Amino acid sequence: MNITKNFTQLENFGHSLSAPAYLVQPNTTEEIYEVFQLAKKKGLTVTARGAGRSYNDVALTGGGIVLDMRGMNTITDWDNFTGLITAQPGTTLEQLWQKVEPDGWWPPVVSGTMKTTLGGCLSANIHGKNNFKMGTIGEHVVEFTAILPTGAEVICSPKKNADLFYSMISGLGMLGIFTSITLQMKRIHSGLLTVDALPVHNLHEHLSALLGGAPNNDYIVGWLDCIAGGKSLGRGQIHAARYLHEGEDSNPQETMKVSNQILPPRIFGVFPKSLLHYFMAPFTNNLGTWGVNTAKYIASLRKHTFRQSHAAFHFLLDYVPDWELIYGRGGLIQYQSFVPKETAEAAWTEVLKLAQKNKLPSYLGVTKRHRPDKFLLTHAVDGFSLAMDFKVTNNNRVKLHGMLQEFDRIVLQAGGKFYFAKNSETTAATAQSFYGNETIAKFKKLKKRCDPNGLLESDLYRRIFG
Secondary structure, three states: OOOOHHHEEEEOOOOEEEEEEEEEEEEEHHHHHHHHHHHHHHHOOEEOOOOOOOOOOOOOOOOOEEEHHHHHOEEEEEOOOOOOEEOOOOOOOHHHHHHHHHOEEEEEOOOOOOOEEEHHHHHOOOOOOHHHHHOOOHHEOOOOEEEOOOOOOEEEEEOOOOHOOOHHOOOOOOEEEEEEEEEEEEEOOOEEEEEEEEOOOOHOOOOOOOOHHHHHHHEEEEEOOOOOOHOOOOOOOEEEEEEEOOOOOOOOOHOOOOOOOOOOOEEEEEEHHHHHHHHHHHHOOOHHHHHHHHHHHOOOOOOEEEEEEEHHHHHHHHHHOOOHHHHHHOOOEEEEEEEEEEOHHHHHHHHHHHHOOOOOOEEEEEEEEEOOOOOOOOOOOOEEEEEEEEEOOOHHHHHHHHHHHHHHHHHHHHHEEEOOOOOOOOOOOHHHHHHOOHHHHHHHHHHHHHOOOOOOOOHHHHHHHH
């Protein structure tokens, strides 16, 4: 196998990090093993990459081999009676929902974009707007197969090779490469959701609405205006959604058609969305975002209820193609913290005030309600998450890095955790603090067993595990 002609520069989704690597696209399990053998012979590291939608360095390995898994994207089995689906790791959530929804099913957990791959979703153990009720995607995996760097192929489920099951899901791709994944889908009776949109006037009201609203809904998510201060600190809007019960939709076969779910490429059927990011870029600064957020908040002050398609509700990040380009050449950093419900308000009050004091406010804040899970490298707590987007420039990069380190200190003191599909500034010391010595020791012991030559290694792994 000659990989030298495939040497290229890869970036994270936020375009704030990059690294050169040999890019190889395998189509079979045998080809993955060939790459492992080559890497061992050449003294190179290997990491897997799905759709490249991570905001950090989990799919980068400077000077090593990156496995582009998008070539292994076949749905190999679908049972529309039981809702069980089996697919290769390069299969995207878009392929998944478009396959199952016409038959009356929906993926139980999805990310904010449909472009992510199943292998990437399991490696990060993604959560959605229903984490408080349905947990992470790993909780709906019936079984998976994976190839280890040793060449061994393993089959894992909650009862078979359970230690690997709960470690490879959440394991950041550092124990082995998924080759086949079987998931249980969620039965639905309509292609629509009933959505309640309500304003919240400050952080206390914001978190109270998430906490109180979660038990009565199937999904709940908040938009948080990170620029507003004073008595309006933490203001925003909550969207809570419920499935329609059988009989509530007069024509479910029609609403569950893929054609009625696809996000339209044009606004009002006229203006191409693909051009929107050019018009949004001039407003991506402190003053412009203040104006946009203020207008959005005023427009949200009227509580209302409406019906919305599953795709439109879930995949907000796909509304504007290439939206990440609005942040300019330096890209963006997304910082997401998970904090217990008892300490979240105090911690995020401090975080939001600190960002405003530094004149480095987040231009987008998103909140969710969460519950714990039993995966080894878990990011979950009985509490909330806050995801914040920060614009990176040559002038603010050093100051931003220092501020995010201070955020880490605040979150750790509050008993919080972090999520490694997002944070790109977290240090090894911080990771050790929230994972704990016992968890890290267990993970490294499993890695030694599965990957005795240390072939699987990303820039992220080096950063947080040394």
